[in-house]
Amino acid sequence: MSQSYNRGLIEDFSRWREFSAGMWAWIFHKFTGWVLVGYLFTHIAVLSTALSGATEYTTTIQGLESLLIVRILEVGLLAVAVFHILNGLRLLFVDLGVGLEAQDKSFYASLILTGVIVVASVPTFLAGVTI
Amino acid sequence: MSTQVPEQVEDESASETVSTGKQKRDAKKRERAERVQEQREVEAAEKARTADDTYHLKVFRYDPEVPEKQEPRFDDFYVPYKQGMTILDALMWARDHYDSSLTFRHSCRQAICGSDALFVNGSQRLGCKTQLSDLSEPVRVEPLPHADVVKDLVVDMEHFYDQMEAVEPYFQTNSLPDGELEEQRQTRENREKVKMSTRCIWCSACMSSCNIAAGDNEYLGPAAINKAYRFAMDEREGEDMKQRRLEILEQEHGVWRCQTQFSCTEVCPKDIPLTEHIQELKREAIKNNLKFW
Ligand code: HEM
Ligand code: SF4
Ligand code: FES
Numbered sequence: 001m002s003q004s005y006n007r008g009l010i011e012d013f014s015r016w017r018e019f020s021a022g023m024w025a026w027i028f029h030k031f032t033g034w035v036l037v038g039y040l041f042t043h044i045a046v047l048s049t050a051l052s053g054a055t056e057y058t059t060t061i062q063g064l065e066s067l068l069i070v071r072i073l074e075v076g077l078l079a080v081a082v083f084h085i086l087n088g089l090r091l092l093f094v095d096l097g098v099g100l101e102a103q104d105k106s107f108y109a110s111l112i113l114t115g116v117i118v119v120a121s122v123p124t125f126l127a128g129v130t131i
Numbered sequence: 132m133s134t135q136v137p138e139q140v141e142d143e144s145a146s147e148t149v150s151t152g153k154q155k156r157d158a159k160k161r162e163r164a165e166r167v168q169e170q171r172e173v174e175a176a177e178k179a180r181t182a183d184d185t186y187h188l189k190v191f192r193y194d195p196e197v198p199e200k201q202e203p204r205f206d207d208f209y210v211p212y213k214q215g216m217t218i219l220d221a222l223m224w225a226r227d228h229y230d231s232s233l234t235f236r237h238s239c240r241q242a243i244c245g246s247d248a249l250f251v252n253g254s255q256r257l258g259c260k261t262q263l264s265d266l267s268e269p270v271r272v273e274p275l276p277h278a279d280v281v282k283d284l285v286v287d288m289e290h291f292y293d294q295m296e297a298v299e300p301y302f303q304t305n306s307l308p309d310g311e312l313e314e315q316r317q318t319r320e321n322r323e324k325v326k327m328s329t330r331c332i333w334c335s336a337c338m339s340s341c342n343i344a345a346g347d348n349e350y351l352g353p354a355a356i357n358k359a360y361r362f363a364m365d366e367r368e369g370e371d372m373k374q375r376r377l378e379i380l381e382q383e384h385g386v387w388r389c390q391t392q393f394s395c396t397e398v399c400p401k402d403i404p405l406t407e408h409i410q411e412l413k414r415e416a417i418k419n420n421l422k423f424w
Contacts, residue, residue: 022393022406023342094391097414100407103393 021104025087032084039077065128075125079118086110185209187269188221190233194282197232203280205271206230212263218272219247219258222284235284242400245332248339249284250275255336255398275339291335294352298359298379304368321366328361328408330401337395337405349384353395353405356386360408363415374419381416389413 046064050057064070090106093099099106188208194200208225210216219237226233236246240259247258250273252266263270278286308315337353338344344352351359362368363376380386386409395405 020394020397022391026390026392091391095410097407097410100404
């Protein structure tokens with residue numbers, strides 16, 4: 001074979017230049033999936049404070065909820081979870097071979113629906129819990 | 132811009148008998164002719180650049196054998212537009228009028244030989260099937276991503292062909308008809324089922340667009356899996372042949388690598404529903420392994 005040129009980084013990035021629904025759906029799905037796994041650990045950590053008694057648990061929750069950043073992160077968590085679920089359902093249909101010709105539309109629909117649900121949830125989350 | 136050898140301006144046979152004076156005069160004449168030629172080229176390029184009905188192409192150039200082209204670069208070509216002009220037409224025009232060393236593969240010019248898949252404005256397209264008028268300027272023309280560039284727009288297709296061969300892309304059966312001249316007929320429904328999958332022209336656009344194939348060299352890739360689909364779904368091959376085909380497809384780097392990104396389906400110039408075929412083979416593979424009856 002003759003010499004050939006490896007286009008290196010340009011090569012790796014060029015494939016992301018053109019927006020393609022299925023590609024982004026894949027990236028978002030992987031990303032949200034791993035964020036959920038990460039959250040699972042914090043979730044378990046917070047819940048385990050209940051092992052040291054009811055008051056311990058309540059103060060932990062109250063402490064966390066009093067922080068604005070935590071409430072904002074919760075909105076983010078909801079966004080991630082809702083997108084993962086909706087796109088997950090889309091992927092199940094794709095696996096069944098149902099509605100493949102609308103795969104891009106169903107991805108946009110997941111995005112929009114996620115957006116709507118998240119926006120609707122903002123007041124509830126930012127108000128925080130009052131225990 | 133041109134790496135072409137300039138045309139000879141005078142007859143060489145006379146050079147032995149002529150005086151040094153004439154030689155000097157000739158040298159001057161040649162110089163002048165060259166200057167005029169250069170001037171003309173610049174003017175032509177300038178005219179093409181300013182005209183409204185020209186298309187601006189930015190074309191990837193690379194040639195390991197020419198020192199000035201060892202570092203990849205983009206050359207600008209201004210091509211006068213004619214109605215119905217395709218990317219391939221424009222490249223040919225640029226090659227014929229500006230730089231005869233511009234290298235790309237083409238043959239049929241009618242989307243049937245599969246030799247001119249290119250990376251145009253960020254996606255894989257067939258040069259001869261893509262209208263210039265559908266593209267925004269400047270039109271960037273690059274060789275297919277994820278393949279070794281041999282020269283300019285020519286990539287090494289060997290790996291793609293290897294993957295195609297790996298799925299045994301030919302009809303095989305253990306149940307031949309009795310009479311030697313008897314035809315192996317296919318039902319209309321079965322023909323309809325494999326119809327789209329038979330249209331592949333081995334252009335490699337799908338393979339080049341696939342992120343999974345880019346990260347995993349052993350992945351069979353959409354075209355090869357589609358080729359396997361064409362035969363696995365052909366009822367004339369028989370049950371044991373289908374079993375063998377599914378075994379090939381079920382391997383670690385077979386159908387399960389597909390992450391349903393649909394990029395292959397989107398770029399295929401023959402509109403083959405590649406992802407659909409891959410998904411169907413995944414289901415076939417599962418059904419095959421879960422056979423309780
Ligand atoms: C109703 C809820 C859920 C649905 C419908 C769902 C659906 C899916 C589907 C269909 C896939 C496969 C994507 C593919 O084909 O490549 C997937 C992947 C994944 N999911 Fe979920 N999921 C859900 C909840 C969760 C949760 C709670 C977590 C985290 C604890 C999670 C973590 C992941 C991860 C990490 C992946 C990527 C796996 C990989 O790398 O291939 N999912 N999900
Ligand atoms: S499946 Fe389509 S894109 Fe892939 S090689 Fe065949 S014709 Fe080209
Ligand atoms: S030249 Fe044959 S497919 Fe384009």
